[in-house]
Amino acid sequence: MASTIELNRISAIWPSISQGKFDETHYSSFLKHLKTSAEVLSGIDAPYATSDLDQTLHLLDRTRQMVQANNYNIQNNPNQLGQLIRHAVVTTLIQSPQTGGWRSPANTSIVNSLCLALSLRIGFEVSPTRVTRSRIGATQWPDTLSISDMINDAFPVPDHAQTIPQGGVQQGNMAQQIPAQALNPPLNPAAPQNPPPNNPLQISVKLQPVSQPIDLRLTLEYLCTYHSFDVLWTSNLKEHLQIQWQGKHQSRPLIMIYQHKIFLWNELRFPSHSLLPPPLVSEALDTLNLLLPYNSTHTSKFLASNKRTHLYALGWCGRSSLPLHNLSHYHYFRDQIAELSDIVNGAPTGIPQLKLDRGARNLMGFLNFWVALLVGVFTIFSIAFGSASLVLSKWQYDLGVVQYQLSLAQACLTPNATSLLPRFCADGMLGQ
Numbered sequence: 297m298a299s300t301i302e303l304n305r306i307s308a309i310w311p312s313i314s315q316g317k318f319d320e321t322h323y324s325s326f327l328k329h330l331k332t333s334a335e336v337l338s339g340i341d342a343p344y345a346t347s348d349l350d351q352t353l354h355l356l357d358r359t360r361q362m363v364q365a366n367n368y369n370i371q372n373n374p375n376q377l378g379q380l381i382r383h384a385v386v387t388t389l390i391q392s393p394q395t396g397g398w399r400s401p402a403n404t405s406i407v408n409s410l411c412l413a414l415s416l417r418i419g420f421e422v423s424p425t426r427v428t429r430s431r432i433g434a435t436q437w438p439d440t441l442s443i444s445d446m447i448n449d450a451f452p453v454p455d456h457a458q459t460i461p462q463g464g465v466q467q468g469n470m471a472q473q474i475p476a477q478a479l480n481p482p483l484n485p486a487a488p489q490n491p492p493p494n495n496p497l498q499i500s501v502k503l504q505p506v507s508q509p510i511d512l513r514l515t516l517e518y519l520c521t522y523h524s525f526d527v528l529w530t531s532n533l534k535e536h537l538q539i540q541w542q543g544k545h546q547s548r549p550l551i552m553i554y555q556h557k558i559f560l561w562n563e564l565r566f567p568s569h570s571l572l573p574p575p576l577v578s579e580a581l582d583t584l585n586l587l588l589p590y591n592s593t594h595t596s597k598f599l600a601s602n603k604r605t606h607l608y609a610l611g612w613c614g615r616s617s618l619p620l621h622n623l624s625h626y627h628y629f630r631d632q633i634a635e636l637s638d639i640v641n642g643a644p645t646g647i648p649q650l651k652l653d654r655g656a657r658n659l660m661g662f663l664n665f666w667v668a669l670l671v672g673v674f675t676i677f678s679i680a681f682g683s684a685s686l687v688l689s690k691w692q693y694d695l696g697v698v699q700y701q702l703s704l705a706q707a708c709l710t711p712n713a714t715s716l717l718p719r720f721c722a723d724g725m726l727g728q
């Protein structure tokens with residue numbers, strides 16, 4: 297039976313979830329992430345208005361109440377929640393504080409707690425202040441910006457939709473010219489659409505994406521086994537698929553993988569509570585299915601060795617595996633997937649290049665290396681044996697000389713040896 301506290305924490309993010317839909321084994325990693333993120337609240341002087349995780353998550357319910365107070369129907373139009381502006385939310389929170397009051401009523405403290413709660417809700421770090429280059433996974437939420445606009449800044453819609461001047465199609469990559477409606481379908485397809493802009497010189501042109509197959513070997517386990525990658529499991533969706541080629545105390549390339557597959561699945565299962573664009577969530581989930589395929593024994597063993605079996609236990613999460621190996625299927629993460637595909641198409645690196653690749657695609661290189669190595673080994677042994685033969689021959693020669701001198705000395709000891717063997721036993725001749 298799931299813990300009531302843990303279920304309440306998950307329900308703070310997805311209110312529609314029920315006891316029957318809550319499997320604690322699937323949420324263990326995500327719940328740990330929630331607790332770890334709330335550790336910043338533990339300090340006495342921590343610049344936060346909330347003092348613990350549950351108070352912080354309660355701010356999410358407060359934001360929903362703000363929308364409902366304005367007679368918006370969140371269930372039918374979740375985007376209304378995304379229209380909330382930071383300044384308006386903070387003002388409302390100051391006017392009606394938490395039950396029992398804030399730990400720190402300062403405006404900055406309330407903003408910090410609100411950003412922390414929103415970070416836990418949308419899967420990446422939200423910062424109230426300007427983000428430095430060292431924090432590539434953080435996104436600033438300015439005072440006058442809405443939640444939806446802040447999310448769009450973090451994950452801008454890919455430049456696959458173009459407004460084409462009348463008279464022809466602009467030159468460019470045809471695979472990238474996909475209308476925005478394909479990336480952000482309306483929540484209600486039957487609802488009337490906004491009229492086209494009043495500009496007779498511009499029209500929207502829908503172009504079919506070009507099929508670009510992805511190497512079937514592209515999995516996270518293959519990258520680690522044959523291309524010497526290390527994995528950093530991240531809880532920040534904005535860091536997903538980022539590669540660090542070098543760094544301090546880093547001798548191997550590092551790839552960051554978003555580790556909360558259950559979060560993405562719930563965003564699709566409970567769209568009425570999601571703030572993220574559905575195409576972004578679907579695509580992120582598909583990248584996990586691509587790199588960690590459910591039907592792969594290698595992946596199963598790899599995740600077990602990395603203590604991430606919960607990722608494999610979730611299966612495909614209701615997604616189809618058919619389009620996963622087509623690059624045109626990806627938009628938000630297309631560049632990262634294309635880079636990884638190029639890496640897989642290249643030769644293995646490091647020690648793995650000494651063994652035969654799956655599918656024997658590096659057969660010629662494998663044979664050339666090992667044949668050259670064997671020839672080199674045989675050459676070294678031949679030189680060694682030749683040197684040993686020369687040394688042995690020298691020893692044999694020296695031994696023969698000693699044996700000759702010993703035999704001669706014995707012969708010269710016999711009577712009349714000097715007269716019988718004057719050439720060898722004469723005075724001064726012995727020993728020469």
